[in-house]
Amino acid sequence: MYSMSELPMPTQLITGNEAIALGMVEQGCRVVTAYPGTPSSEILAGVIKYKKRLSRDVYTEWSVNEKVAFEVALAASWTGLRAAVAMKQVGLNVASDPLFSAAYTGVKGGFVIIPADDPGPHSSQTEQDSRLLALTAKVPVFDPSTPAEAREMIKDAFALSERYRIPVIVRPTTRLCHAVSPNEVDESAPDEKIPSVKFQKDPVHWTATPKLRFKLHTELNQKLSDITAEFSKSKYNETIDANINGAIGIIASGVAFHTAQQALTELGARVPMLKIGTPFPLPLSLIENFCASVKTVVVLEEPDTCIELQIADRNNVKGRLDGAVPNAGELTPEVMFSVLHKIFAHAGIQVNAAPEDNELSAFIKTLSLPVRRPRLCPGCSHRSAFYAMKRTFGPRAIYPGDIGCYTLGTNLRAVDTFVDMGASITMANGFFQANRLANDERVIMATIGDSTFLHSGIPPLINAVHTGARFVLLILDNHTTAMTGFQPTAANDYLADGSEAPRKVSIPDLVRACGVEYLKVTDPYEQEDFADILKDAQAHAQSPSGGVAVVIADRPCVLYDKEPILENPLPVIITEECDGCRFCTEAFECPALVLRADGSRVDIDYTICVDCGQCIDACHKGFIVPKIAEMVG
Amino acid sequence: MNPTSTNERKVIITGIGGQGIVFLTRLFSQTALDLGLGVVVSETHGMSQRGGSVISHLKINGSDAPLIQRGSADVMIAMDPGEAMQNLDFMRRGGTVFVNSAEGLHESLAPHLERLDIRVLNHPATATAVELGSPAAANIVLAGFVAAFFILGLPYENMIQTLKQISKKGSEKNLQAINAGFEAGQKINEEKLKHKGHEAHTGKEGNQVVSVSPS
Structure with missing residues (x-):
């Protein structure tokens, strides 16, 4: 008979993000907050998975944005608990304000920040290096090379953070986050008691005035100098x-x-x-x-x-x-x-030539194989909204966009700008003022998703309303944070760990509270009505008493909630008359509409078609028809 | 420098978002892990999952570097022939490409494949899966097909073990799917054996299958 402790620890294949999460849970981290963003999104999900499997009491939340996430975790650290916050690298920009301040004030319980960098970039607006932001903020950084090392570094980061009372960054990159490798997981290890800590008032640190801040700065420099000496003996170097x-x-x-x-x-x-x-x-x-x-x-x-x-x-x-x-x-x-x-x-050193066969690589390029760019999914409600919007306001209108799945609206030429989270509204605001000076009367229509609106859309909306900007804001509410894997937002009725949310926040109420006078909530699948409402909103924005007009396109993501289509499917066929004019494949761009190799016509790929019927409007010649109509006819 | 001389296997697994590339990768990597082999996988996440190309890099008994260098993959497993061709330059000389297709790769590639001694083994896994009444299991059909050739050193029985372990629903259908793929592969092996007898007679050698044993 083996006793539990003698059994070999089961080895599991886990991702780098899960290894980081496991490191947090097993090191007694009690509060973990995050805002989703590739490549970091699976860290918090991993914490939730391991806190359940290891029966640990850990508070987790998908925060409304990274600054909020940072500060919620920081407060926990100031009470004396171990806390951590995860985000993608550009999220650390959003949280940079508390980052710089917390470097000075210091922390109490171990405080670890995980900003995941994205060399490439694969799915980010910049290739920025979080280690440089750490250098500027004067915060120590661990740079893991494998998932197992990341897990080990989490342990040492907490210890370092507590020894020097300083925030510590562990910085993974995309390839580490998404690497899968074996890790020993000891699910039977008993939970340590939650340390009985209490927030203690400490004006010298927690409310330091500028004079004290100078002193804290010199203290910070001393900490860094001591840590440098420690790092010169670190096993990681x-x-x-x-x-x-x-x-x-x-x-x-x-x-x-x-x-x-x-x-x-x-x-x-x-x-x-x-x-x-x-x-x-x-x-x-x-x-x-x-x-x-x-x-x-x-x-x-x-x-x-x-x-x-x-x-x-x-x-x-x-x-x-x-x-x-x-x-x-x-x-x-x-x-x-x-x-x-x-x-x-x-250096004159003889080495092997590259293994890649250049002749083959060059030949592959001549095959003109289809380039599969990312596209909105079949049945995506954003496509319907964009299509109706483009049909109504045409190519001349200015379409400031935002960060999310719907950034793919660039394919449909329905997104003219994207800068960072929330910038659709501020850019529309700025375009309005600049265009007014230049007598440019083009329609301005901004689009933003539900999660992005809650993340950073509200101050821009208040600003636009208060300064009298006139444009239409289309909030694409698909009821989830779809791009990063369906994390709940504040508008959902459940929390990160699946438990019921005590309250949900209403996006329409928020819009009204920002001072918006025109608000309509409508289903973008009803394309004609939807287009009429957009026209009406534009008319309001331009009317003498107008301002920002808000339309909420209310339809759940088809991957997140299949019910509405399952309850009301509308299968379609493309008639014999289709002449392969490509209008639908380009203006509607549903992956299920496939142009034949010889260009003669378009077929429906029924293996991916979800029977949403939205493409009926995408053929102005009327060759895409409901299946039932065809059978009857 | 000949990668077949070590136990290392570098595998590219590719296809289009929605074809079950992540599951397919999991099936091979979990089987390798359970056999006590070293495993490092690099997955595709984010933007590219939205209907775009998906590629996984799987290293069995390989280095800790997550990605495989072009020109050094031993095996490619492709759910889509277009993606197979797009990524063909990942293959090393003497490597093997498994592709979900009735016809194999574009015929204009033949001289290159011959020059680089790259073998292509194709099976219409999607058609087989549709015949079985479970079109979503095409990836599992292809997995069975790959297992029949034992190039990855992962015995078919172990693959089935893993499949039972990691597939929650429709496991009976999945077992049918992996079996259909395996039998299709076996058929090719049998034909090759007959053919090989002929080859031995003429003094020619076929593409060698080297097995990997657990370390």
Whole structure:
């Protein structure tokens, strides 16, 4: 008989995000908050999964935005509990105000911030490097290279945070977040008692005045200097193959470290490597010693330069700053190989050629294979709203858009601008004022999703109403945060862990409370009525007493809630008369409308069609018809 | 440098959003894990899931780098022939492409495939799944087809074990699907055996199948 403790811990395949979540739960983190955003979205879901499996008492929430998430978690830390907050990298911009302040005030319970960076970028508006924001805010950073290391770093980040009473960042990147690898999960480990802590008033820190802030700044600098000394002995900063007397040495951090190792295997080369796991504060003594030990140093990091930037003497250093490494983009295996290949060739070192067959790669390009760009799903209510909007106001109108699935409205030319969360409303506001000065009377129609509206749409709406801007704001309310995997918003009746929300917040009530006088809530599937309401809203915006007119397109995401279509399906067929004019495939762009290879006609791909019937209006020649009508006719 | 000389297997799994690429990847990676092999997978999330191309990188007993370098994949498993061709330059010399298709890849690729000694094994998995009355199980049909060739070192019995473990609903249908794919693969193997007898006679060697044993 085995006792429980003797049983081998079960190994599970989990994602990097889940490994981070597991690290939080098993380290006794009691409050975890987040706002969803690729590549970070599965972290909070992971916390919820493991708090249940490990029977831990952890408060979790999908906060209304990242600043809110940061501050809710920070307060928990100030009581003395361990707390963490997760977001995508641009979310840290939203939370940068409390980040900078909290670096000065310090924390009490361990406080860990996870901003997930997106080198590429794959699904972000910038390739910004959160390590640089940490450097500016003066907050220490761990840079994990594998999911298992991220989990280990969470443990050390909490301990460091408590030792120095400082917020600590653990910065993963997309490839780590979405890597799947084996992790031992001990679901039987008993929960530790929740520490009996209470918030204690501490005016010197929690309400520091500017004079005290200066003192806190000097204290912060001292903490960083002590942490630098500690990091110079950290296990996360490790020299590998130091004894290889090479002309070339590599300094690498994060996923780039393993990609570099893989490239070296392909190249058939071995060189000394310094793996850096703590890019800030950077233990410069390690860096300087390493740089002195080899002739040429290559710094490999993502997405920008953090380590390289901190090296004062870059005489023998190559990287993104001198152009040896591309100054933008992900360090994919191909980029990594080509960078190192060039550096080896330059040093006169014989290495293997790239394994990729250029002749084949070139030939594939000549095949003109279909490029599958991301599109709105079959049955998506945003498509119906955009289609009606475009038909009503045409290509001349100005369409400021926002961040979410509906950013894909660019394909339908229904999104002319997107900047950041909430900017559709502020851009419309600005366009109105600029156009007024320039006597430009074009229609302005902004679109924003429900979650994005709640995240950062309300102050812009108040601003537009108060300053008398005139435009139509279309809130695309699909009842969920669809793009990132259906996280609930404040308008939903349930919370992050599935429990019932004590109250839900009404978007129409919020709109009215912002001072908006024209508000209509309508179903975009009723395309004709919907178009009429948009026209009416535009007329109101332009009327003498007009202002911002708001229309809420109310229809759940088809992936989130299939009920409405299942209850009321409208299967369609395309008649024999279809001449392949491509109007529907381009202006409506449903993935289920497929142009034949010879261009002769369009067919419906019934394997993905959801029977929404919305494309009936997408053929102005009337060749898309309800299936029943065809059978009767 | 010959990747077949080690236990490492680099596998590209590709298709279009909605074809069950993530599940297919899970099926292979969980089987490998249960056999005690090392596993690292890189998944596609976010924008590309909305009807776009989906690609998973699976490394069995490989390095910790999440992505596979172009020109070094041992095996590709493609639910869509277009995506197979789009990603064909991931294949190393002597690699094997499994594709969900009745015809295989575009005929103009033949000289390149021959030059690079890349073998293409195709099966119309979607058609088979439709015949079985479970069109959504096309990915599982293809998994069975792949298992029949034992190139990944993952025994068919273990694949079935995993399938039972990770598929919640319609497990009976799923078992039918994996079996249909496996039998289709076996048929090709049998034909090849007959053919190989002929090859041995003429002194030619077929594409070698190297098995991987658990470490």
